[in-house]
Amino acid sequence: MGNVLVLAEHRQGALRDVSFEMLAVAPKLAEGMGGEAVVLLFGSGMDDLAKKIVNYGVKVMVVDDPVFENFNAEIYQQALSALLDDLKPKVFMTGHTAQGVDFMPALAIEKKLPLVADAVGLAFEDGKVKATRQLYSGKLNAVVAFKEADTYLVTFREGAVEAPDPSSAGSVEKVDSPVKEEVSYRKFVEYIEAEVGDVDITQSDILVAIGRGLKEDKNLPLVEDLAAAIKADIAGSRAATDAGWIPHDRQVGTSGKAVKPKLYIAMGISGAFQHLAGMKGAKTIVAINKDPEAPIFSVADYAIVDDMFKVVPKLTEKLKELKG
């Protein structure tokens, strides 16, 4: 039997998107292997969350234990180590998230099991489980096959596939917590909410966004001029935040904010998936980048393949003219 075990992720009382997205992949994969998809839920007082998942026609196994109240990689690893021995799934997957990446590689080493991280596709083909993943700024895809092993470990990228619609009612089963040992060497202290800045970019109508292509902060006036001309707010990619060109609360993407403005002008942003995840919901997207292969063009409505330093000043000038 080839069951696929999915660990659902939740935080601060809500299931993460990736938990549902994996349900677009796991049942199909399990079917190919003659098994079923089973969703595992760790937590304390999980009835409401279990109800949400059970509508996707899967079996949900709930491990209710107060030790799971806040994520702790050591406790997760301890629990999963025991559960993999018990349940013997052919595939065990979870999100490629700050949570998933914090325990899965350690679990792989402990259990001597193979791991594919950051999979964007997963299929059973020619008798093998194969994962698709990306390399080199998303410009290269790799197909990786698992060699025979008891269980294959996978972390699956959030936003790689769309969540399916709820289907039929599955079943919920409670499982005794396998956590026996207290963990004193790693302690959750607290959540720290994102700082609130002067502008909430999730409410902006027009965003002018900058990335690595800005090169240095002395080029910022170029962007500020354009933003002023069209009453836009300035946002940016992770590279722009890391470089200190924009404050953290202006960062668009997985680790920043998801924005849906009417107009998003991306300049010098290559469009790593983490960034695209945060802005592809914009109504109209303009991309200016000198690299024709930049993934940002895959979500753009209007594309300019050119040097932003040559295009942007002219754009600002022309827009000012048109406005009169």
Place this chain on the structure above:
Amino acid sequence: MKTFVCIKYVPDTSEAEVKLNPDGLTVDDSRFSFDINDADNYAVEESVQIKEAQGGEVTVLSIGPKKSEVMIRMALAKGCDKAMRVEDERMYGHDPLMVAKVLAGAIKGQEFDLVLTGCMASDDWHMSTGVALAEELGVNHASMVNKVEVLDGKVKVNRELEGGLLESVEVELPAVLTIQTGINEPRYAPIKGIRMAQKKELNVVSLDDIGVDPAAVGADASGIELEKLYIPEVVSTAEYLEGEPEEKAEKLATILHKGGLL
């Protein structure tokens, strides 16, 4: 505080065209420029800042070819004390679990309080090596760290979660921390440092030298196999504006203005 900082020499593919070699399993990297992995650069800075505040010693550890020594010397110039470079073709570099075993082999038997490394390599995006390394070494870890505070016998770190949320966690030492970009402002190497770096110890070792069985970290030992590489098509439905930069700008301005997008 004794610290190891693990760094990787990676190609910059952010603006480069990626082409495959005829074998379909390797990339033609002849035209790429290589440098330190972005997140590792922040890990180097963090390790040097911790040393400056706490005292101690920082050892740079890298697996890579001879030409990566330029990068290693740069880390030494920024304040790291010595370095070890592992060069061995027998390691299966496609599997971060194998890479972690080699790094662990190089560190084992030496005293350390902290191992820092970038949370992700910009070429293969696994985000797995550091956490796997912690397990191999049998020590604690925290990944995606964007703040480190050294306390008595432990560190208090902020982990970067999704959506701008952070998680504060305390981890007892020794520990492996995987460092997120943006945690600090990586310094430029001072001229004096660059001069001094040439004289610092840089040991080049093979798997045999560090007591790692090549068979345990090779392609046959890995549970995964790279089956193929391919260049994904960038499917774009965008309207491409053509012409000289000025014409492109004009066309865009007209579209934005007339389309009522402003």
